[in-house]
Amino acid sequence: MPRVRDVQLYDEMLEAIKTLARAQMSQEGTSSLSLRGIARDLGVTAPALYRYFPSRDDLITALIVDGFTALAHTLEAADANHDCADYRGRFADICRAYRRFALERSVDFQLIYGNPIPGYVAPKEVTVPTVIQVFTVFSIVFIEAFNAGKLKPLPQDRLQPTVVAGLEQIITRNQVPTDVPVMYGVFAAWTKIHGVVMLELFHHLEQTVGDTALFFENELALLIDQLGFL
Amino acid sequence: MPRVRDVQLYDEMLEAIKTLARAQMSQEGTSSLSLRGIARDLGVTAPALYRYFPSRDDLITALIVDGFTALAHTLEAADANHDCADYRGRFADICRAYRRFALERSVDFQLIYGNPIPGYVAPKEVTVPTVIQVFTVFSIVFIEAFNAGKLKPLPQDRLQPTVVAGLEQIITRNQVPTDVPVMYGVFAAWTKIHGVVMLELFHHLEQTVGDTALFFENELALLIDQLGFL
DNA sequence: TGTACATCAGTGAACGCGCGTTCACTGATGTAC
DNA sequence: TGTACATCAGTGAACGCGCGTTCACTGATGTAC
Numbered sequence: 001m002p003r004v005r006d007v008q009l010y011d012e013m014l015e016a017i018k019t020l021a022r023a024q025m026s027q028e029g030t031s032s033l034s035l036r037g038i039a040r041d042l043g044v045t046a047p048a049l050y051r052y053f054p055s056r057d058d059l060i061t062a063l064i065v066d067g068f069t070a071l072a073h074t075l076e077a078a079d080a081n082h083d084c085a086d087y088r089g090r091f092a093d094i095c096r097a098y099r100r101f102a103l104e105r106s107v108d109f110q111l112i113y114g115n116p117i118p119g120y121v122a123p124k125e126v127t128v129p130t131v132i133q134v135f136t137v138f139s140i141v142f143i144e145a146f147n148a149g150k151l152k153p154l155p156q157d158r159l160q161p162t163v164v165a166g167l168e169q170i171i172t173r174n175q176v177p178t179d180v181p182v183m184y185g186v187f188a189a190w191t192k193i194h195g196v197v198m199l200e201l202f203h204h205l206e207q208t209v210g211d212t213a214l215f216f217e218n219e220l221a222l223l224i225d226q227l228g229f230l
Numbered sequence: 231m232p233r234v235r236d237v238q239l240y241d242e243m244l245e246a247i248k249t250l251a252r253a254q255m256s257q258e259g260t261s262s263l264s265l266r267g268i269a270r271d272l273g274v275t276a277p278a279l280y281r282y283f284p285s286r287d288d289l290i291t292a293l294i295v296d297g298f299t300a301l302a303h304t305l306e307a308a309d310a311n312h313d314c315a316d317y318r319g320r321f322a323d324i325c326r327a328y329r330r331f332a333l334e335r336s337v338d339f340q341l342i343y344g345n346p347i348p349g350y351v352a353p354k355e356v357t358v359p360t361v362i363q364v365f366t367v368f369s370i371v372f373i374e375a376f377n378a379g380k381l382k383p384l385p386q387d388r389l390q391p392t393v394v395a396g397l398e399q400i401i402t403r404n405q406v407p408t409d410v411p412v413m414y415g416v417f418a419a420w421t422k423i424h425g426v427v428m429l430e431l432f433h434h435l436e437q438t439v440g441d442t443a444l445f446f447e448n449e450l451a452l453l454i455d456q457l458g459f460l
Numbered sequence: 461t462g463t464a465c466a467t468c469a470g471t472g473a474a475c476g477c478g479c480g481t482t483c484a485c486t487g488a489t490g491t492a493c
Numbered sequence: 494t495g496t497a498c499a500t501c502a503g504t505g506a507a508c509g510c511g512c513g514t515t516c517a518c519t520g521a522t523g524t525a526c
Contacts, residue, residue, distance in 0.1 A: 005489070005501055024325020029348030031261040047481075048503050056480065069321065117476060119258030128437060135438065158446045166440025187349040187439055188449065202343065207358065209417055210367065210396025218390045219418065226456060235468055235522070277514075278470050284512065304509060 014052055028105040031117045060120050067108035068130035074101050075137040087145035088229045095193050103198045138186045141180045153181035153229035185227050240339035242259035244282055256337040261347050290350050297338035304331050305367040317375035318459045325423045325450055332427045368416045373408045382458035415457050
């Protein structure tokens, strides 16, 4: 951040740029982000943007980080709406929020989970921590449910040893206070929900199952049972 | 197709263009397809391509159709490798082929299931039939297994009435010779596999579960039981 | 077998547009005396 | 309170590059007589 006269104005400009960037992406696709286009929309010349972002890639990075954070907050908010002990309800609402986010803020969703942007490489040290945020929200419900005796996860002998080893690594690396089978449930859930949402988002389901919202609810209900939520 | 002097040469040129297009997309992303770039690679001027494709969009359409067809054939081939009565094995291999296709031919996979290409609109009358092809391969195993008494699908009362209605529509529209619960299984399977594959493809799993191949196998084994394959 | 001619396949120039980034610059702003 | 001056915020021109598509054209090819 260069020296700035008015911090508030500066921050407003930052936000304005990112908002217009998202608008542009939602019209033209995530890969068509153009600094000149943003400058045009903003009524300013293109070089002016370089005071706010050193390059186009830095703008993209900021948008990706924002996207992950927004998703994580959305999921957290959905979780907070609930009686703590209603684990089935909490989990369901988190999943619903995941879907709603994907459909309503599809730019952000495509940006974080869709095709990579050509020529752009995400700086891992920046994006990885934010990826974890999302994943953490899911974990918390599982862990709390399990500790309350309200989750009966898959027995560990149904998991491949290498998978177990991988999960153990995450558990220790991120200091997640739980066991492998519980952790496995998080991934089983996430991958399922993600699949349904992705296919719905890109309109591969509506031609086939028809009412995608109800299909989602149906799959969600079955999933909750399968995962062992009591 | 314009009048052509040598049909074989013409077809070879068509293939060459599409091959270079795929190569370009795999380097620069599906949205960065450039006719001029292809012409350059081909050692020819850009207008020459207009003898083969009336526009960039027509080339994209051809690539998408090819992608769906290739995926469908890959799945069919995986299915053909098997003792007909080994339904669990057949289903597992189809899913493995789906994953392998996504990872090995990721351009095609991103093209058909990933972010839409900005400014491009798929002509539905062309692409929809090819979408069905893929879906059909999955259906066949389910139907055959069910008819052989080797699949115990979810009871219909666990499905939402509207979802049932939607599935009935597909069944009659495409003249699929089976019942709603069997059809539902196809979607339950597809969405699950798709979710795992998508997340692996874009490297969201490797940071977390570690060995993604084994994670896939693990999820697949569980899925086969859940779906009711005997 | 030899020649005239239609046509196919690809060229080269042009149109009008886009892009990210660098650079020297100007005018407005706030501050220090 | 008034003026000089540093610096911030944004300008405008330029660099060197990209793109899809149209158009009149040329040279090679195969065919018909």
